[in-house]
Amino acid sequence: MQNQLIELLEVDQIISQVALKTEVITVSLSEAIGKVLAETIHADRDFPPFNRVAMDGIAINYNAIEKGKHQFKIEGIQAAGSPQMTLQDTENCLEVMTGAMLPENADVVIPYEWTRKEGDAMIVEDFNNIQSFGNIHKQGNDQEKGDLLLESGTPITSAEIGLLATVGKYEVKVYAKPKVAIIATGDELVNIEDTPAPHQIRMSNCFTIQSRLQEEGLDSKIFHLKDDYERLKQAIQSLFEEYDIFVFSGGVSKGKFDYLPKVFEELGVSKKFHGVKQRPGKPFWFGVTAKNQPIFALPGNPVSTYLCTNRYLMPWLYKQECISAPLVQKYATLSDEFTFKKPLSFFLQVKAYYDEEGKLWAQPVKGGGSGDMTSLLQANAFLELPGEKSDFSKDEKLPIWFYKK
């Protein structure tokens, strides 16, 4: 009846070996954020595409400055978005606006701040910072036409969106996001709209998992399956046809009515492990279907579900680039001593915070049994206390898993 519990390190290795199959789709630019680019992007023209005026002011010919000239008759105005004008007389000037093309025959822009107007001429008052091609963003300075701008496989953030817009990619090839099915099992669960009988509780884990994925921009669908062996099997079989990733909540502890492992076996699922040396979340079950779709079957206690989601599911999704991984510290310093009986690893609910010096601290949150959702509200991360020892001292540096930003 006892399963072999496995080490956390082994869990990480096993899960990381499962790779998601990827599909390339075309989306509009406004749908591309948070996805991964599936084509290479080259510059369609020089960046900037012309000698671009970088300050509002006047454009002149630098030779005139070298000759000691400081007064320039205004020939006209070169606006941004207008075709290039020509400075007819190289001893005159053209007013120029930021973003405009540098006029023909001009090679320096002098900002208005260094000038004053006198009649139909501009007088330059400050010569200190004037240099040839000053305040001009030169054509091709940043990138030349044809340059590689973005490699396929690049996660698309807002910075990439700006670049894609610049080169006119109103449609972009990206990797499709995986279809995630979240499946709640257990006859004790009723819908959130319903009033539970004394022996029942409302479904909540599936919403927690779904919203955790939503926070990272990944959609999913929730299913509730009753503890009826045949119906469970049929339903799961048809989900296998339609979805890419399966997250089960409940149904994998060792109870008589926890049919899931048996259903999985009959459906040709290869069990990778059942039971991890950790608390909460000991009954965590993991396997892959015949088509190599991963199944994360999480224990039904709310805190266990949440821990396994954040400790195993999310990092795997980061690795698959379904979700972009946050830049966070991987270790935090324990603010108070803490004891937990080995040999299970313990995931301690902590409030992580930076002190004035920028050091990341993890402060244990009181309460926090594996059924206690409310303690999760006070905390923002789990601190991983390895099962090799029982006593953890203040100031010890330990792995941290954030679940809030």
Next chain:
Amino acid sequence: MQNQLIELLEVDQIISQVALKTEVITVSLSEAIGKVLAETIHADRDFPPFNRVAMDGIAINYNAIEKGKHQFKIEGIQAAGSPQMTLQDTENCLEVMTGAMLPENADVVIPYEWTRKEGDAMIVEDFNNIQSFGNIHKQGNDQEKGDLLLESGTPITSAEIGLLATVGKYEVKVYAKPKVAIIATGDELVNIEDTPAPHQIRMSNCFTIQSRLQEEGLDSKIFHLKDDYERLKQAIQSLFEEYDIFVFSGGVSKGKFDYLPKVFEELGVSKKFHGVKQRPGKPFWFGVTAKNQPIFALPGNPVSTYLCTNRYLMPWLYKQECISAPLVQKYATLSDEFTFKKPLSFFLQVKAYYDEEGKLWAQPVKGGGSGDMTSLLQANAFLELPGEKSDFSKDEKLPIWFYKK
């Protein structure tokens, strides 16, 4: 013609004084993630609602253990989701499943792992950890009916979603997200679908801003207005009626064709500042409408736009709780010396990373003129070099503003 440039600190103070008017709306639970709760939530029943079995195993009466009994005849099975059963004979046992109600007359659960089955009875083999109410999550242990669970004003993350589901809040009162209008101005801009003439460029800033907001779960709408004074004024006036926050890109430098400040004035907008002691982003303009809606009018250079978005707009949105602020360090250590001529503050594009010790470093990214979008791709943050001095040494700790996770 020269505006009074203001200090960054002053900018922060002025912007932080503008408060968003808030509206309460009701959304379904699955739409509540990332929003802010606008009602208080109380426990609708005890948490757990009954003495809840925490392990699969057998439920017995503790007196029997005290009397030295170790063999227990099985009366039946108490499943999760079934009404409470009664242990008829307190010297017998009932098999119990995780999540089930503790049977009447039982007060301890012994996990299967400590037992073996023999015929129609269970033999307890390991007495080491057996105690009264062991492996039982007691009714009301976490929360009692009526307890305050969530205050109004709480940001809703996945942890809160789980709790809201548990208490049956399939509909939740939240603060409505603000309606954001992003307005591109400038005749030099063409749509991304179009091929620009030599003097034109494609609109990109508005997509950068929009996708930056999208990354944080905030929708917005993009408008492109041409540099025609009367039409600009009419269009902006009607946007003032419909939207809550305005982000303009371009049109606030000192050019002849940058009509925006004048339009704003005529529409009764109160200008708070125009010009900040910073680079990039010096021409940043900020004001509020007669109805106290904020207007962020950002300079048109791509990097300036992006800097101002991340340095001013996003933190203000965090403060307004339209977006939940990430837990990030506010300072990073410069990895190489850097010089920038004071007195303007300089926002250096950096690649921020944690070293093995968990120290946050900021490494300057080469290139990065204010028009160079591509340098933004290499970097993930801006390091703020205050304008008080010009030389910044390696190992100096400076404020950092992240724009990628």
